[in-house]
Amino acid sequence: MNRRTFLTFSAGATAGLMITPIPWKLTDDASIWTQNWQWNPKVPKRAIYFAEMASKLDPSGSGVKVAVVNGNAVGVAGNVDHPLGKGAVSTMAAAEVGLLHSPARVRQPMLKTATGFKAISWDEAETILTGKLSEARGEVAMVSGDDTGSANEIFAALVNGLDGSFYMMPGETQSAHKALEMMGGEGRIAYDIENADYVLFLGADALESSGTSTRNARVFSETHPTGKAASAKYVYAGPVMNNTAVVCDQWIQAKPGAAATVALGLSRILMDNGAVANAKGFASFKQNVAQGYAPAHVERETGVRADVLKKIARELAAAKRPLVIAGSEFGQGAGARALMASLGLNVLLGQMGQSVKIIPGAPAVVQGAGSESERYAADVIPFLKGVAEGRDGAKVLMVYDANPAYGLPQTQAMAKAMDKAAYTVSFSSFMDETAERANLIMPNSMTAERYDDLYTPHGAGTATYSVNKPLVKSAFDTRTTADVMLSVASRLGMDLGYASFKDVLQAKATRLGASWSSLRQGKAWTSASASSAQLNLAPCAAPAVRAIGEGTLALAPVVKHNIGTSKVAMPPHSAGSIRDTELSGVQTVVQMNAKTARMSGVKAGETVKLMGPGGEMTAQVYVSEKVMTGVVAAPLGFGHTAWDGFSKGVGENAFKLLAAADDPETGLSVWSTNRVTIATA
């Protein structure tokens, strides 16, 4: 080929090229290529699948739908079919997705060494735990904060098999078990709030943090339609206009921890007006109430005016389906007294079996786990105090789904117990205050990553049961603690009867008579069955425990789930919802009314020191008439020394102020009536 031939050939090829797609397509594609750099991450193009799940982070157990794309959770939506969610998404349920990739998550098993934590394998972690447990037989203790899960059965069976002690974290569920036990009942207390036409909340922050608050809030919303007349009256009695009181039809100012006394005062008025109950122990109840709960006395003790008390009693008596729900203002520390007194009042109102029911507890399916009541019998507060003070020994202390080093009274002593125990194991998903102190961390998978179940939280309307299955790929090298403990039991030569936690859940479904395939799809099982056993009213008028501490002001801790719970720190997504009346910069804000501030010699915006029986904290003062006179309100949820950048070092932990006292009548520690002193810092 000579030059001319080549040029002719090229001319032909060029002419041909013009009628091929090459120049036009390449130009087009090159422009698209520059808009879609191949190395940029792409949004996964998979099915958006809404899987049903019951939130384990939300103490009210609300069911939600998790939007899943290609094994990744991308959002949370309400589930109108779930009896505890009713279509709402609570802050904590929303956090189920947001916290999956939290920087605070423990990413693999960690072993504490002289220089800090080091990552180890699961096999190593299980070998270490097995060794420690076999050496510590007789001095093993485990604390669980999971009030609704069957995992407790595995833990209790394992600990019992090692002659150890099993404890549940204190809270409303433990209070309810103790109250029912003292009154001769067994099971769980259920409130039929859906059908109540008059609801009185005594202390219980039931639309925000107490019981099945997500469901309660939905029912409140249904009974209070916008622009129309309310179909039920809601009244809140407590020291602070909290998230429950602020929407209720009436807020009655009552001192912290006054629920039982107010309930007994109402009972007294009703009985004076002729109310009777065909119940065991009624005579004794009536006599004790008549002796100690005259309206004037109740007014002195609780701050609830006698005329207001009489008016509420009249309204309760006139209502068709009244309902009284009592508890601690911050969900713990009230002991059993408030619940017993409110059950007595509900009986007098003729609502036992109507607005209030006793429903069966979860049936045990793991051999050696004992009954639910047995697992709730022991009080963890004196045990941890004993460990901190060296009185009680714990060669191995295991903590599941709880953060006792942060979320209990006398926080420093509780944290010290973690340090004093010979070997502490945390199963926390997050690097919380307890995990930070542990010798070994074996991180639990989060709700959307694991098999788990949820049986009837305290205050639900009926027995409910939900099963969760792994919906998303595990974000990190975590495992389901229940499965880990089954494996450890097997290594110890113990046969708990199940190879996997999933098998336990299947057995539970069978015992309940629920459809496994339906549960597995996220559908909740419910049962209308209720106990017809009569409760003994005699213990309902148990004497009040004296206020704890010598301060001039009553302390009202306030829980808002957007600031976190006693287990989980503030979810990052709610950081923007924190108000400057709760946190100023990184300083906790406490609230009191103008009269209290004047009496205490402090001014709005001033930094003060609060001194309680459990410890001290500094805070800024905000003057608000949403707090009753003589009370200082302190938000719980701040002051973390662990977790992530959103929570660590932000504010101070009000749990530090609290101290617990023994209640000899019930055997449970109480800390809902603490007093504090305030001074300019």
Added chain:
Amino acid sequence: MVKKASSSGGALPFFVGFVAMLFVGWWVFPQALFSKAEQPIRFSHVIHVDDGGMSCEDCHYFNDDGSFSGIPNTESCAECHSDVMGEDPAEEQFVNEYVNEEKEVEWLVYQDQPDNVFFSHAAHQDKDCTTCHPNMSENDTPPTHYKNVLTGYSNGGYKIVFGRGVGVDPAYSRGTMKMWECERCHAENGQSNACYVCHR
């Protein structure tokens, strides 16, 4: 004057170059530009629609929040295929490799839109699915998936570079949509073509 004899062969090199480039442009170039892939499982829409009596919405539905479910995941399929139901080896493979292993099938999507476009199925639900998608209800064996290696765009089930649909069933020509296609349809239907409508 003696005319110098040509040694170039006249028009022949031009013709050869012309034809060679046509061959390269229309045959070699598409082979190089498009990668070919088959679906991991031979999924038959025909069997599900004709034999199973299913409708499109049984698997491709709108969620409560208005989002489109897209391609069902293994769990949804396992509601029927928890065990092998028929004698089709593809079904057996699906049950063994995906349902029993709780794995998702990496389905190849013929109509993936690029990430810089927000496309709402809910906003287009008054249109027939086949306006944009092939009529999969008549599809027994999924077509080969052709992907443009430069852009990452799918060319539907059709490998011809441009003039999509030329010479083949147009039903198999619908791949990743180009902007002009969106704009034209919007214009024809009186919808806004403002940038933010699709680029959010």
